[in-house]
Amino acid sequence: MKNFIIIFLLFSYTLNLFSAEEALKPEQYNFSFSKPLGKINKNSAQRGLQVFIEVCASCHGLKHVAYRSLEELGYNKDQVNSIAAQFQIDDLPNEEGEILKRKAIYSDYFVEPYKNLNEAKTANNGAYPPDLSLMVKARKDGANYVRSLLLGYNEPPSGFDVGEGYYNKYMAGNVIAMPQPLYGDDVEFSDGTKATLEQEVNDLVTFLTWTSMPDLENRRAAGIKVIFFLLVMTILFYISYRKIWSELKT
Ligand code: HEC
Known part of the structure; x- marks a missing residue:
């Protein structure tokens, strides 16, 4: 019996140690797609794409998404081509065997920001910016999680050492290697919507929910x-x- 109590106490002590740094549960937000019959709001997803390209794409890939699938968000082929043309991709080797760059087109997949994992890590203090194509599906309560994470940067409580990272109470361990990417007014929306921080984040999460679950509406x-x-x-x-x-x- 005595042994049992000691083990129990030790066990709960270890659990407590962990819970001190446990991530906060994501705040629940009512997205256009949250209700059982809800749909992806296409205007919102289009703005989210703009935020992704102008802010996140310098560090994060979207390798499972082809530019042509953006037509599902309401763009025509010419518009898709001019979105793709903002990215540079390796061309086939020329006659001298050199690999030059060309503008991406309709049929390409989103161009990766780094040549390989090691380059990505070197550019980010050893941390690796994960591909975002399936991020909303990969994390528990993904849409709310990504939203809370992007809104959840704060000063660390006194005595809390974040090392080379940043304090974020929604991240496991409360430290994230990604500097706060959005502050509001980071982009100028082409449809005139005011680019507050909340707006940017909600639009971005709508876009990333579509990349994770492009067939959401059909399935429903x-x-x-x-x-x-x-x-x-x-x-x-x-x-x-x-x-x-x-x-x-x-
Ligand atoms: C300067 C480079 C950089 C930019 C710009 C950037 N990120 Fe990151 N991001 C990172 C790094 C590095 C990590 C890995 C963090 C870690 O593992 O601690 C990361 C991780 C993440 C994660 C995963 C968190 C988890 O649960 O593991 C998400 C989601 C994310 N970023 C979203 C975004 C979005 C959305 C944008 C654009 C608004 C963005 N990031 C812009 C570097 C960046």
């Missing part, structure tokens, strides 16, 4: 059809069940 629509089908079948089966048994009884 399919789900509703299935439920409707099951409902109709249930009613039909119930009616035929009543009918069969009423005949047998009489």
